[in-house]
Amino acid sequence: MNFSDSFDSGSSKGGDKDLQDFLMVEKQKAQFNAQIHEFNEFCWDKCVEKPGNKLDSKTETCLSNCVDRFIDVSLLITNRFAQLLQKSGGGI
């Protein structure tokens, strides 16, 4: 949480630290929510055929696999890209 340290100057002035902490937590929550909206949109298209009376177990498995594999792909691409960058000596 180094981010909050940069606002330390504010803590001496009227206790703005409370607000900074509050905003940081809310921002993280909002980012988490935005990510869920995105995953759900994407995985809904992939996994849900015709909406029935409930989500069947096959669809449920597909949805959680979809989220996990999407994150795997994102991590894989990020790591491989970092390796490529390293190999090329930082210039691409």
Added chain:
Amino acid sequence: MEDALPTGLSGAQKDELMDQVKQQIAVANVQELLTKMTEKCFKKCINKPGTSLDSSEQKCIAMCMDRYMDSWNLVSETYRLRIQKERNKM
């Protein structure tokens, strides 16, 4: 930051500000859900738009809404667990 936020907000003013922020975020979240749900369920349920929504289309929309929220909750839980798992790895 001192320019953006007036210094010396009273405790009550701060609480009010925090409530307002929370409320605005909640409203934005619901709006996002409604927009996506409308788009997705229209796609699933309305094949050929007619002169009105017939009862089977309305039923489909209702079911689709419920399932979309189920899906949202499941995705949310899966994502939460994954973040926890990745944190434990570090």
